[in-house]
Amino acid sequence: MNKEQIKACGDELYNALTQKHTLKPLTERFDDISIEDAYHISLQMVERRVQAGAKIIGKKIGVTSKTVQNMLNVHQPDFGYLTHDMAYSQGEEMPISQKLIQPKAEGEIAFILKKDLIGPGITNADVLAATDCVIPCFEVVDSRIENWNIKIQDTVADNASCGLFVLGDKAVSPSKVDLSTCGMVVEKNGKIISTGAGAAALGSPVNCVTWLANTLGQFGIPLKAGEVILSGSLVPLEPVTAGDFMSVSIGGIGNASVRFV
């Protein structure tokens, strides 16, 4: 794709986000769209958000489970940017009917960094040493592509299908929890709907953050101290609508809950 096409796609996606409408998959319109093109589109989309006053507060990692990788026929994760207006607090109402198009919730572990991580060459030891704490998190993903009919390039261009997220109010040092075996229980409207464990995301959520640091490092982009890194879902995505209440608990870490309005 050429520069004009990339810019135009980024603008279209930004408009779809702010005006809450969906687009035809980019992969149907551009046969030759590469994953790298898609990241450039995503950069344009996030640049528009920053111009409108949003502050980047972290990154999210997606496509970390084997099921989703097989569905999209890719064998690597993807990432997107988190802005301050995506973040909600424990117990707060999340206005999905006002802000999102076709939301789905997923339980994750958020990493809060206390040191910069600059790839390549980052190992899990570096990630653990640079992590201040881990926090339970609900990410509510959304797609600006109609009916979630996405290929990997579509979701990458669409800022890794970022929507909104809520962080719990319990922070735990990574030295206090086994991030690979920690269990996750997700409840929706009082019913347990899924369980999982840390290893669901690339074998360990730590592997995901390491992958991100090394991938961004190739483009000279660091993970910065203070950033929030959402490490990838440990359970299947769950569609949500206004009126739903969900909670997630993670063994050895804590809970996060969210009421959708």
Next chain:
Amino acid sequence: MGNLNKQQIENLAEHLENAELQAHDVTKITDEFPDMTYEDAFDIQWEIRRRKEARGNKIVGMKMGLTSWAKMAQMGVEHPCYGFLADYFSIPDGGEIKHDELIHPKVEAELAFVTKAPLQGPGIHIGDVLRATDFVMPAVEIIDSRYRDFKFDLKSVIADNSSSSRFVAGGNMAKPEDLDLKNLGVVMEINGEVVQLGAGAAVLGHPASSVAMLANMLAERGEHIPAGTFIMIGAITAAVSVKKGDNFTVRYQGLGTVSGKFV
């Protein structure tokens, strides 16, 4: 109330136990006896247990089956069941399981409770279970339905000792008050690849609920769980088929690992 007579119960127990001991499959028994009741099904299971004890086998524990939503959906049944564990079912951690002795084994990640006080139903709840629990251990069950293609209904599987065949208990133990049993994570790997994941809540919302249900189901037959009983709570994950040469490792949050190999 039962609809089968004593002779039919004994014949069916022999039929199903022979299938287990000779490692061959059979059609589900409700095909031939559509009128059999749950009481008949448990009578057959208890008759198999009596046959083993008469032969000198020791009963070393109990198990719950079909306790997770994943398993109930996988098998198309709507209620859990129980079975017993005989001495020769036990395989040491890291040990070998002879695939030829089984029909079509599947591996399940579980936990085991060991009691220090009797549990007498009805009316047992999870508070009673936690108070009566001496410790919790990681455990893996190898199930092996004697029914062709693992196809059965709830009555048939109860009669077949709830597909019990082998189990492996891990070497760690923990007091229930030191574990977050609802959120306790498990990761199952076959030949080094992660194939199943889950947390304790997958078993009836909390692992201790499974033990409470066992006590209450046993009470329907005037039985109880004595102190010192080893109880497997049922699968946290879906069951995974294995073939000769496969090895498994299940990792438990805070309870180490349990492994084994099929030879």
